[in-house]
Amino acid sequence: MARMGLNDSKAGMTGLDKQKINRIILEATKGSRFYNNEMRKEKQATERVTRLKAKLTKITQAQRLAALDELKRMENQLETTRDLSRFIVHVDMDAFYAAIEIRDNPSLADKPMAVGGTGMMLTSNYIARRYGVRAAMPGFIGKRLCPDLVFVKPNSAKYAQASKEVRAILAEYDPNFASVSLDEAYMDLTEYLEGRKCTFPSSHVEFTVPQQDLTEDMLKILNEVAPPTVDGVDSYNNCSSNSSIRKVSFGHTIEDVMREIRFKINRKTKLTASAGIGPNKMLAKICSDWKKPNGQFKVEFTRDKIIEFMRQLPTRKISGIGKVSERLLNEIEISNCKELYDKRDLIYLLFSNVSTKFFLAVAMGIGSNEVSSKNYQRKSISCERTFGEISRLADMLVKCQKLCDNLANHMKKENITGRCLTVKLKTVAFEVKQRSVSLKHHTNSTTEMFNIASEVIRSERLACQPERLRLRLMGIKMSTLKRHESDEKSIQDTLTRYFNKYDENCSQSQSTINEASKSFINIEQHKLDEKSKLDKVTCYFSKYDENSSQLQSTMKEASKNCDNMEKVTCPVCDQFYVYKSDETSWLALLNSHIDTCLQQPETMKPSQSHNDSVGSSKGKGVKRRKLQHNRMQPTTGNKTLHNFWQAKDNTHQ
């Protein structure tokens, strides 16, 4: 099965026994739920191919000619955007996480190793890659491919630190460089090079390295031979070697400068980087892969050379063309960029306008050279978790609560609110469902997000009846974001720090949350002794039913004294909790309460029976279920949302 096969498009994967590797992968995965889902996706992709082929047979010669005519116009337009004036560099750290672990534990250097666990590997070293072990592969398959494989637990703080050190070096050359991830970045060196050229050689930097500190990695960088520079000045690689000290310096060409940067990175972090140099990001990215590891490559900056370079390139090497696109293109006998260009009329007739433009630009070697990310603004923010199978509503709501909590914290930190909430659910069969709701106003309130998300979850559970909804992952995403200015933020941060020190660790671990809520309760109970009745109300989950006269009078009293009271209902037992809207610790308290609730005997919770949302529980449960059914209108109630629920309800009838 093609989907399951080894992805050998990345560096360090050439010349290995692909057949054997694929056989082992297949044996390890066959029959699993994951595998079955991959088969389902495969079938889907095949259907897509079938549709494509059907479309293909209907294409006439006249259509192709007309397409070429239109393509000529597109091509001319694209050609006007070709810009060879900027020096764009893509810097890519080699096997970043693995290299860091080896640096810090040299005994790993000659062993196949991977960072990650039996669940998932983040990356592997080059020895392991020879066995077919690679990033994004589950560890247990890695172990089958290479029984001697050593796992190292990820140490993200260390990776962030190394990344910071690398970035500091990049910033010396382009303060507006853009990082793609911890181990990858783009730079625009045009301005830097101008400056360097003017002052060269008087200002060139000289590095003094003790001979014994010169590693093989460093020597490789120093001994790379750059082609002669355009203006006849020899690339400057002065190595005055007396007995114990070696002095090295680099010239002023882009390639010299890149070697200098890689040299500095290596000297600072003991890690190696590869680099690609081109007139745009697409080309730079392809080039950084060319001489990996610890190497660099520059494509020549002329239109003809660029097109020549692209022609032999397999389509899969282009960022943006993945497994599926590669396959679709293969179906019309396109596997490299020469064919991509030669068959552009078919592309035009088979693919969308956006895709056609993209493919054409790729074939012509044209791409964006905009590096600065100063104006970058995120479009969405999300949080998702995989867990052991759950199917009870109560368990789902607990997960949901934690996700909303986490997400709200992130949003508050970034001072953003969102207007579109998306719930992502992945079943144990790896099927993904996404449901989104447009809100009337922007929010980053945990309560609001939780109320809406939990309603979506209830609805989805109903929708798949009489099947049980069995989940392995849940996620919450907010989009249509709005940024708020930092006035509020700083005040809020200060308040948070002042009053709720223990809250700052809230999202970090469940045990912290429990500790936090415990201390909260202690503090509050202490306060109770001298404070008014109103405060007492905020400290307990109400023991009363919603409609009881006792509660109503309490609420009335509360609203007399204070107009910022809010209410949150426990998803498990349906009791509710009244709190002041400026109070920040209610969530920890709620979490603690939910935990307690879940430890109660089964009969106390909403059951996992298929009827649990329609009020059929026994005894005590009856009243609660009924209550819940009436109560659960989302608090952000608005037209859009209202319509959403109505529509959902209709589909269930």
Next chain:
DNA sequence: GCGGATCAC
């Protein structure tokens, strides 16, 4: 605007 898919890292 929504939901499914694809893609990158």
Next chain:
DNA sequence: GATGGTGATCCGC
């Protein structure tokens, strides 16, 4: 023991 998390974009309704 048992296939991740975050963000972006596109396509077809």
